[in-house]
Amino acid sequence: MEQLLVPMICKIDKVIQETPDVRTYRLKFKEEGLMEKFNWMPGQFVEFSLLGSGECTFCIASSVTRKGYFDCSIKRAGVVTADIHTLLDEGDEVGIRGPYGNWFPLDDIKGKNLLFVGGGIGLAPLRSLIQYCIDNRNDYKDFTILYGARTSADMCYKEEIKEWQENKSLKVILTIDRPEESWTSNVGVVPKILEEVVKPEIANTKVITCGPPIMIKYTIQSLLKLGFADKDIITTLEMKMQCGLGKCGRCNIGSTYVCKDGPVFTNEQLKKLPDEF
Amino acid sequence: MSVETIVTDKAGLQKFYEAIIAKNETYAPVEKFGKYDFKLVKNLSECDPESPIAKTMSAKPLFFPRSAKIMKYVATSAGTDVSETDEDPLAGKRVIVGMKHCDARALQVLDKVYNWDFIDTDYQKRRLNTVVISTRCDKAETHCFCTSLDYDVENLDAMDVLIVNGNDGKVYIKSKSEKGIEFLNSGVTSHTSRVTEEAAGEELKKQYTAFSASFRLKMDYKSINEKLSKIFDTPEFENVSSNCVSCNTCAFVCPTCHCFKISDEKVKDTGVRYKSYDSCNNGYFTLMAGGHNPRPAKYRRWRQRAMHKFVYYKERFGENLCVGCGKCTTSCPVNISIFEVINQVSK
Ligand SMILES: Cc1cc2nc3c(=O)[nH]c(=O)nc-3n(C[C@H](O)[C@H](O)[C@H](O)COP(=O)(O)OP(=O)(O)OC[C@H]3O[C@@H](n4cnc5c(N)ncnc54)[C@H](O)[C@@H]3O)c2cc1C
Ligand code: SF4
Ligand code: SF4
Ligand code: FES
Numbered sequence: 001m002e003q004l005l006v007p008m009i010c011k012i013d014k015v016i017q018e019t020p021d022v023r024t025y026r027l028k029f030k031e032e033g034l035m036e037k038f039n040w041m042p043g044q045f046v047e048f049s050l051l052g053s054g055e056c057t058f059c060i061a062s063s064v065t066r067k068g069y070f071d072c073s074i075k076r077a078g079v080v081t082a083d084i085h086t087l088l089d090e091g092d093e094v095g096i097r098g099p100y101g102n103w104f105p106l107d108d109i110k111g112k113n114l115l116f117v118g119g120g121i122g123l124a125p126l127r128s129l130i131q132y133c134i135d136n137r138n139d140y141k142d143f144t145i146l147y148g149a150r151t152s153a154d155m156c157y158k159e160e161i162k163e164w165q166e167n168k169s170l171k172v173i174l175t176i177d178r179p180e181e182s183w184t185s186n187v188g189v190v191p192k193i194l195e196e197v198v199k200p201e202i203a204n205t206k207v208i209t210c211g212p213p214i215m216i217k218y219t220i221q222s223l224l225k226l227g228f229a230d231k232d233i234i235t236t237l238e239m240k241m242q243c244g245l246g247k248c249g250r251c252n253i254g255s256t257y258v259c260k261d262g263p264v265f266t267n268e269q270l271k272k273l274p275d276e277f
Numbered sequence: 278m279s280v281e282t283i284v285t286d287k288a289g290l291q292k293f294y295e296a297i298i299a300k301n302e303t304y305a306p307v308e309k310f311g312k313y314d315f316k317l318v319k320n321l322s323e324c325d326p327e328s329p330i331a332k333t334m335s336a337k338p339l340f341f342p343r344s345a346k347i348m349k350y351v352a353t354s355a356g357t358d359v360s361e362t363d364e365d366p367l368a369g370k371r372v373i374v375g376m377k378h379c380d381a382r383a384l385q386v387l388d389k390v391y392n393w394d395f396i397d398t399d400y401q402k403r404r405l406n407t408v409v410i411s412t413r414c415d416k417a418e419t420h421c422f423c424t425s426l427d428y429d430v431e432n433l434d435a436m437d438v439l440i441v442n443g444n445d446g447k448v449y450i451k452s453k454s455e456k457g458i459e460f461l462n463s464g465v466t467s468h469t470s471r472v473t474e475e476a477a478g479e480e481l482k483k484q485y486t487a488f489s490a491s492f493r494l495k496m497d498y499k500s501i502n503e504k505l506s507k508i509f510d511t512p513e514f515e516n517v518s519s520n521c522v523s524c525n526t527c528a529f530v531c532p533t534c535h536c537f538k539i540s541d542e543k544v545k546d547t548g549v550r551y552k553s554y555d556s557c558n559n560g561y562f563t564l565m566a567g568g569h570n571p572r573p574a575k576y577r578r579w580r581q582r583a584m585h586k587f588v589y590y591k592e593r594f595g596e597n598l599c600v601g602c603g604k605c606t607t608s609c610p611v612n613i614s615i616f617e618v619i620n621q622v623s624k
Binding site for chain 1: 345346347348350352356357359361390391393394395397398399509535536537538539540541543548550552555557562563564565566567569571572577581584585588589590592593
């Protein structure tokens with residue numbers, strides 16, 4: 001027996017088809033009272049299993065301040081995620097282990113301007129923090145969300161983004177890669193919009209970014225060009241994982257366990273890792 | 278209770294083993310097709326506690342099984358039922374005889390990763406309930422280099438009882454831990470000839486000197502460790518790994534490799550989830566959905582293997598992740614020697 005790796009059972013409360021290849025699964029623990037005891041911090045992840053198919057790593061895409069459930073937004077990317085999309089619907093049961101990993105540095109970002117830069121499914125981990133910060137809005141100054149996707153259909157959380165847009169205390173900037181009919185917002189890749197449209201204030205601002213590796217790479221380049229310090233750029237790293245709890249060795253970069261010391265890192269910390277990713 | 282040493286002879290040692298096997302759940306090297314693996318034994322005649330290192334699998338699977346059931350489950354449209362698997366066959370009180378110091382040392386090294394942060398209670402239970410009896414080698418085998426590493430071969434926390442075949446024809450059985458003392462007093466030996474540490478010390482020292490002089494392979498650990506930590510980008514990794522066929526054998530036989538994978542097997546509604554050995558030499562080890570792979574080339578994987586063993590684990594947990602047993606080298610189908618790899622890349 002290997003107790004550490006045995007999951008708890010969750011019931012799927014709701015499924016939201018976010019984009020053609022992303023679905024959000026809203027989950028609740030099956031066992032009475034477990035949901036109330038399940039506490040997590042924005043940025044943490046779970047090991048999600050479709051029993052019989054396998055286990056995958058997903059960040060928790062909602063905030064602990066929204067009680068009674070948690071969300072995983074899942075992009076169809078390979079074998080298990082394809083099975084999840086095909087087989088799992090409301091009322092079905094899945095296995096969950098977690099929460100694992102570190103979280104966004106809540107103390108460091110308190111009292112600062114926040115700039116969220118997300119791309120595609122990369123908005124999922126940011127959403128957990130965005131919700132958390134909205135629910136503690138007074139702790140932060142300016143609040144900007146820049147979100148980009150390949151096409152308008154590829155944008156996740158469309159309903160929630162509308163709420164964010166209506167919230168006068170938030171600034172929301174959307175962009176898609178190529179022009180589309182009836183698209184009235186920005187067109188262009190995220191780093192370009194960041195430099196040309198957002199033009200963020202540097203002083204006292206923390207940037208939290210997540211997206212496809214290539215987007216993160218160019219976004220960080222832009223941020224540095226704009227004058228941000230490495231320590232003020234925070235991102236979450238994707239490495240292949242399996243156990244999620246610092247045993248299986250899968251996620252190692254140098255002596256760092258991405259699943260334990262991460263997945264959240266500042267650019268300052270990333271620069272110190274061996275150049276492997 | 279004080280640390281004590283029993284002095285006996287070869288026949289006395291056989292009796293000692295017999296008594297252990299009669300009174301305890303005992304694991305010892307059992308031969309099959311010319312190779313030895315640690316198995317549960319009922320008679321001394323079934324096993325050979327003095328089996329050679331190169332032909333003996335490490336005792337690691339008794340703590341970290343090659344493939345272990347995580348759980349069984351039944352998943353139907355009516356719901357999911359996870360049942361815990363059968364009782365852990367490795368969790369009971371037991372004794373291992375015929376281990377060598379490199380194997381005992383490996384347990385200490387593994388303890389670090391299993392006992393940090395999330396504690397692996399199954400592993401821990403197996404460790405706590407096991408008495409480790411380790412025999413000091415008489416001489417080094419071809420690929421051994423345990424005395425060149427960052428540890429004192431003589432003083433290992435994981436070793437409960439030490440057995441030394443003295444050059445004087447006598448056999449010294451020495452307790453090395455509280456558990457070992459308790460064990461030696463549990464009726465497994467009727468020997469009354471117990472001498473003090475000092476009295477046995479002289480002969481043990483002599484044997485050790487002869488043993489450590491028998492090594493073909495020697496290196497300066499400190500300088501290798503320092504050099505390796507500075508040469509991440511050396512092209513030499515490509516040369517040393519060019520013959521590797523990525524078969525993972527080196528990791529599977531290694532007493533300290535601990536990477537694993539989780540896999541599901543389901544037939545109809547009933548499934549089993551396994552935790553099985555895996556290796557960083559696997560091409561798919563870090564392959565992510567979408568095709569991104571930080572270690573797509575063999576040399577990058579071998580670099581990870583060498584660095585994890587000789588730099589990263591040391592950095593993280595204070596211990597070298599290679600104990601110098603040479604098992605990987607003996608088993609490699611293309612004769613890659615980890616000793617040569619680290620020496621060559623850090624030249
Ligand atoms: C910290 C973290 C958070 C993540 N959060 C999300 C999220 O919120 N939404 C989302 O859609 N995706 C997320 N991912 C990526 C997601 O884990 C992979 O897309 C998913 O595991 C692919 O599984 P698969 O079986 O479909 O792919 P396959 O390529 O068939 O992979 C087989 C197995 O390899 C492992 N694996 C493959 N790719 C990855 C990967 N990129 N990262 C980790 N393990 C992998 C899984 O165990 C998987 O079962 C996250 C990854 C990490 C490391
Ligand atoms: S790497 Fe090779 S020599 Fe080192 S402990 Fe593992 S099997 Fe033994
Ligand atoms: S045993 Fe040899 S060939 Fe096989 S993976 Fe290890 S180094 Fe490569
Ligand atoms: S995912 Fe297993 S050690 Fe990090």
